[in-house]
Structures are given as structure tokens and as C-alpha cells.
Amino acid sequence: MLENSLYSDMPAGHTEAVSQSIFAFLESLIISGELKPGERINEKQLATAKGTSRGPIREACRRLQEAGLVEFIPNRGFFVRVVDLSDVLEIYYIRAALFAQAGRILARNVTQAQIEELQQLQDDMEAAIEANDADRFYDLNRTFHARIMEFTGNRHLADIYNNLDRELHIWRKRALILDGNVRASSADHVQIIAELRSGNPTRLARILRDHSLAGRNRLLRTMPDSVQGVDNIWDDD
Template sequence: MSKTHPNVIADHLEEMILEGTFADNDRLDEVQLAKRFSVSRTPIREALQRLTQAGLAERIPRRGVFVRQPGAIELLEMFEVMAELEAAAARFAAQRISDAALKELVDTNEECERALQDKDADRYYRANERFHQIIYAQSGNSFLEAEATRLHRRLKPFRRLQLRLRGRLRQSMSEHESILKALSDGDPETAANVTRQHIAVQGDKFHHLIATLKTAAE
């Protein structure tokens, strides 16, 4: 993917916000950002749109786009809800997943393993994101799928960055294996429990990551 692609720019901006390069309430000026990334203002606008969707920025009419850092309590609450939504999706999927989707889930997890071996956290995240999307779809509940997808998108920067913590990729892979086994066995309660734990760990790891980033920035 081109380094000037809006999603790549958004990834960089997310990291800069989480690492403190941009502080809460800082204005994200399109002209200055276009110069920084050597692009036109169009991909910058698209990147800023993704930041607002993720809740890391807020667009104020006639003033511009400003950084909005979610507080620890807000993040904890979102991860709690995300864990329950994903647990419900896994519970339903254990009863409804098709053989074709289960194979796709296995193939996607193998891509996660390859990314792990290459120590490529961003590639792992992309495969991991697909892993979860398959489970949402296989829940057979379109409303649940839409809500889980919406909150997943909101938490994307935090879920992506926590994978860079030492040992987290291997731990995530182990959790994926437990989820896959429960789905393959058609065990709804185990699928729900291990998926809930998988997401809850992400929330805990994220807080540790933020503390580490803040210490490094001081």
C-alpha cells in the first residue's frame, strides 16, 4: 500500500496522537499535514475522517478538526462492551458457522501465524481484524454484526497498537487457537468465554501500553 494512502496516513496520525506528538485539543490543520506527508489535502481529509470515526478527533463546524483523547474510563467501558458483543457473536457462531467459513477462519489464523513469525504487528492486525469479522458475520445476527463492527472500528487504533507489546502477538495467537477449537467443537459457552477473555486482555494491555508511551515521551 502506498505511503500516501489515506489509511497509512491515518495510521501514522493515530500513533502520533497516542504517543503524545499531538496533545488533546490540538488542531489538526489540513494544510500543515499535507506538507508533512507530501500529499494533497484530499487524502488528509480522508485520514481525518477515519480519526473522527475512531473518536480520536472531533470536527467542529467552521473551526476544523481537533484531537480528542478518550479518557481511561471511557476506554475501559468501550472494551467491556466490545468483549460482551464479541462473546455473543462467538456464542452464536459456534452454533451457526458454516464449514466454508470455518476453513476461512483457519486460513486467516494461519496468516496471523505467518505475521507473528515475521514479527510484523501491523500485518498481524490486518489478519486479526479479518478473523474477528468472520466471527461477526457467522453469528447469523445482522444487528449484532453491525454493532460489533462499529465498535471494532471505534477501537481500531487501540487494538492495533496493543499488539506491539512484547509477547502480545504470541499470546493473541494462543487465544485464537482456543476460540477456533470452541467454534470447531460447536461449544457456544466456551466460545463466548474465551472470546470475552481475548478482548478483555486487550483492554488491560492497552492501558499498560499507554503508560509505557507516556513514560517514553517524558
């Protein structure tokens, strides 16, 4: 159970600002592991420490639910989601396959305007790295990937990807930020954009697939006890 002191330093403000502050605060506790999988969000304790009603607390929890970080159990409240590591690794393989297919489509159909939008996102990510703003980098990174899927023009592909992304959110952010791999991820983006410009379907599919699997490998490095017995089934095509 979280202590009251953990809630005491959040700034006061209007309802929307309070909700955003609580969302960011709880997200950081979940990502860092201070709020553990299966632990209940104590709305009453939060509201008391903040000096606010439960409205902003519940709005923050709903946003966390949309982000895939918590789940709501009727008559019990919001709980940090429990996601099995083996399920996460399986999702990474599915995600990699989606990226590979997106690469095959985009190599033939991507427009110059779409490439330039991705380039701008990459430039913004580089700026976030220089500013040591890992949270902004992560948000831009998610947008970069989502736009790649959207640019395929295949709504079902994009919807499946977005659903999987919510499942992976807590794991991806923890691995990317806590393991300090933002520069490696950014370097991959440079390669992706270069291949989009060249238009080679095979190379783009492989680079996008490998970029996704690199995220899986980052996750495993943050959990060394989980590496044993995990097969890398996609070493080669």
C-alpha cells in the same frame, strides 16, 4: 504542535498514494502518542511540507475519522479524539458480552467454510508475526474479530460490535502492538478455532469473552497508574 520536520520525509506520489502515506503517518503519530488527544491536525502545515494540495490531507483525515481516531469540528478542523479511559473499560465489558453471545450462536450455526476462513486469517496472522509486521497483524486481527460477528448472521450484533471497535481502535492497537502481545493474542485465536470445531456453546462463549477481556488487561498494563481502583467484575460467571 507538530514541527515541520515531522512531515518532511513522506514520499511523493499520486494523490491516492499521497493520501494513504499521510493516513499511515498520522495514524502512527496518534498511536504512539506524538499527536496527543485533543490536538489539531495542521492541514496547512502538512500540505506545505508535502508539497501537495489539501485534498489528499483531508481524505486521509476523513479515513482517520472513520477509524475512530480523529473527530471533525466545523469551522475548526480535525482533532485527535479524546476518549476517557473509564469509558474505554466499560466498552470492553460490553464487547466481551457481545463476544460471549457470538460464541453461543456460532457453536451451533458456524459452517465449515467459515471456520476455514478464520483459519486462513489465523495462518496469515502467524506469517505477520514471523515477518515482524505488527501493523498487518493488527489489521488481520480486526478482520478476524469482525468476521466472527458477521458469521453469527445477526446484523445488529455485528453493527454494535463494529461501532464499539471504532471507539477502541487507538487503545487496542497501542496495547496490542506496543505491549508486544501479538503471540498471546494469536494463541487465543487457536483456542477459538478449536472450540468452533468442537461446537460447545458454553466453552466457546467463555473463551471468546476471556479473549476480549485479555485485551482490556493488556491496556491496563500499558497504563499502570490506571490500574488502582479498577474492578474486575467478571472474574467468574
